[in-house]
Every structure is written in structure tokens, then in C-alpha cells.
Amino acid sequence: MTRPREGTGIPTPLLVPAGLGIAFLVLPVVGLLVRAPWSDLAPQLTAPGVGDALRLSLLSATVATLLSLLMGVPLAWVLARSRIRGRSVLRALVTVPLVLPPVVGGVALFLVLGRQGLLGRWLFEQFDITIPFTTTAVVIAETFVAMPFLVISVEGALRAADARFEDVAATLGADRWTTFRRVTLPLVAPGVAAGAVLCWARALGEFGATITFAGNFPGTTQTMPLAVYLALQRDPEAALVLSLVLLAVSLATLLLLRDRWLGRSGAPVA
Template sequence: MTARSPLGRAPALLWVPALVAVVFLVVPLVALVVATPWASFIDDLRTPEVRAALWLSLRTSLATVVACALVGTPLAWVLARVEFRGRGLVRALVTVPLVLPPVVAGVALLAALGRSGLLGAPLRDATGLTLPYTTAAVVLAHTFVALPFYVISVEGALRSAGEAFDEAAAVLGATRWHTFRRVTLPLALPGVVAGGVLAWARSLGEFGATVTFAGNYPGTTQTMPSRIYAVYLDDPAAARTLAMILLLASVGVLLLLRNRWLTPGAAA
């Protein structure tokens, strides 16, 4: 039996809209599960187009996590540990992709890395390499939208760990690089893992920036979200099957992060 709160009974004016919010969030997911053609689920997964899109999504999302770890971990450390003028501005700029519409992100990437872009034109002239509408463009688009999630998660973990252990290592004669490798990073490892999972999930579901910057070419740039978009108009049932795959992946991510988000007070 649940103990009565000393604050009294929760008012209906709060319970009712809370229930409406839960129903609003849950019913579409339940509807997708019910509407999925489970009888043909396995057969749909075995089609060459779906397997190609799924394999490309897995490869590019894993590459995105690696890219986020390589550049995002140092960035998170700088934001958490180094005092410098303009740090607040840098942090604000890092978080911009969080609120940027994905299509706008794709247009921005084209402006920067397109054939005639700010960086793309010199790159093409110097090496003959063009990035848009290639598999590499998929990874770049995914990294652009996923990196802020990773950086915020790792920076939060670094701040939670505090600098006391770093200072103790410095007193014992450790260099800052040695301290980062042997003290700071191990303490922040749960946040690094959580950031990697978040980046992977964001990458796996990315659509707008990918289609704009990389296109939707089967076998080269067509990821699972792009495949869903291409299939839906002609075969909604098959599209629901593909959507169900991403829903299962999202639930898996939530289970991996259950101690961080599903336990009251864990995120703090």
C-alpha cells in the first residue's frame, strides 16, 4: 500500500493533464505496434533494399559515435576544465544544432562542404574530393546533429566528477595529459558511455540533414529513415515494418540508459 503524502492528495487539475500527456505519447507507439504486419515482418527485413539500408545505418551510426568520441571528448573536457574568454559563447554555439531544424542543418552543411561551399570548394580544388551525396556525407550529417548530445553528456559527467582528483594527481606530479587519461576519463566513463549511446540513437534516427546533404541513394546514402520515407507513399505496411525496427532500437537505447533516466534522481 502506497503511503499517503504529507503534502496531501494530488489535485485533479494536475492529474488529468498529466494523464492526457501520457496517453498522447503512448498511444501512437502502441498503434504502430498493432499496425505492424508481423506476419510479413521477417520477409520484409530480408529484402535487399531493407538490408542495405539497415547495414548502412548501422555502419554510419557507429562511425558517428567514433567521430563524436574523438572530437567531442576533448571539447567536453575543455568546456568543463579550462577557463578561457568566450567559453560561454562556445558552449552556446555547440548546442545550436540541438534546436536547429534538421533540414537547415543539411543546408548549412552544403553551404560549408558543398562543391562550391566555403570549405568544400578549396577541398575540391586541392584534392578533387567532393563530400555531398556520398556515404561520408551521411557520417558528417549524423555527426553534426549528434555531437551536441555527446558533448553535453560528457561535460556534465566531467563536472560531476569535480576537479579534486585532478588536483591531487597534479600535486603528485602527474601531467595534465596523464591525469586526463588515468584519472579524469575513467571517472567520467559512465557519462561517456551515455553520450555515446545518445549519439548513436540520434544518428540512427537522423533524416532531414542526411537527405539534404547526402541524398537518398540506395546502397550509398539511403539509411533506414530515408528508406521509410521512400517506401511509405507506395507501401505503408512495409514502411510500418521499417519504423518498428527503429522503435525497437529506441526502446533498446532507453533500456541501456534506464539507470540514468528511469530511476528518480539518477540524472542528477
């Protein structure tokens, strides 16, 4: 019989590769859990700097996500709905950070926003503002790397959404802005939520662009991934503990958000 069993409803040809996929993604995390130094967890957790790094990570990832929402949703709309020429080129350009090695992204940010950069030099000379090596730089680096994830998700949702609702709204006299606000946005809300979660998670784990553009200073620019990387050089066990903290906090946040905001609509979230 080719009909799947009632129990799981998974066709056998999908079962094995899916199981392999699960093992591949989950086993490394299991490895972390098994090797974690559970006995001296407490002193590691209260080590100076851990709280700072965690706070900074959560704060900067959240601000980066808000910035991405603010710029990314309109950008996704432009990519999905507008009639401007060169849309596909534009799409390729804004998704470049997805393929760019993050360290190169960090250098690119220097070239624009650094003290010697195109914009940064002007900011520095006119207003004495320097962006690198500040928390602002962390947020910028994370936004640069994470926003494309949101844009791609939202654009996909917009393309999948039925544009006839928007046409109907227009025939009923709604202007384009009202249509966007009252019809389009609610329609793609699950896609926006999924994109925001993806974006937040990516920002939380960001390493390369951050250490390049923002540097590494405890309390201002040392996020959890940076703390983990440096701890790995000195004391791998401490790095494991820090990773577990990041893992626990991000899982907890995503699960809480899912219950609180995302409902059980079956949106592809977390």
C-alpha cells in the same frame, strides 16, 4: 499520510504526471505494434534494400558516434574545465545544431563542404574529392546533428564530478594529460557512456540533414529513416515494418550494450 507507500516509493503528486508521460511516449510505439502488418512481415523484411539501409544506418551511426567521442569529449572538457575566455559563447555555438532544423543543418553543410562550398570547392578543385551524395556525407551529417548531445552529457558529468580528485592527482605529480586520462575520464565514464548512447540513437534516427546533404541513394546514402519516409509515400505498411526493424535493432543494441559495458551502476543510460 504523505509518506509514500513502501511498494513503489512514488509520491502521489508525481505518479499521475509520470504516468501520463509514460503513456504519451509509449502509446505511439504501441500504435506501431498494433497496426504492423504481422502477417506479411517476412516478404516486407526481405524486400530489396531493407538490409542495405539497415546496414548503412548501423554503420554510419556507429562511425558518427566514434567521431563524436573523439572530438566531443575533449570539447566537453574545454567547456567544463578550461579557463579560456568566451566559454559560454563557445558553448552556445557548438550546441546550435540542437536547435537548428536538421534540413537547415544539411544546407549549412553544403555551404561549407559542398562542391561549391567554402572548403568543399577547394577539395574538389585540388583533389577531385566530392563529399555530398557519399556515405562520408551521411556520417558527417549525423555527426553534426548528434555530437552536441554527447558534448552536453559529458560536460554535465564533468561539472558534477568532484574536481578535488584532479587537484589531488596534480599535487601527487601527475601532469594534466595524465590526470585527464587516469582520473577525470574514469570519473565521468558513465556520463560519457550515456552521451555516446544518446548520440548514437540520435544519429540512427537522423533524417533531415542526411537527405539534404547526402541525398538518397540505396546502398550509399539511403539510411533507414530515409527508406521509411519514402516507403510511407508508396506503401505505409512497408514503412511500419521498416520502423519496427529499426526499433527492434536499436533496442536490442542498447540493451546488450547496457549489460556488456555499462554495468548496473545506475548510469542514466537507455
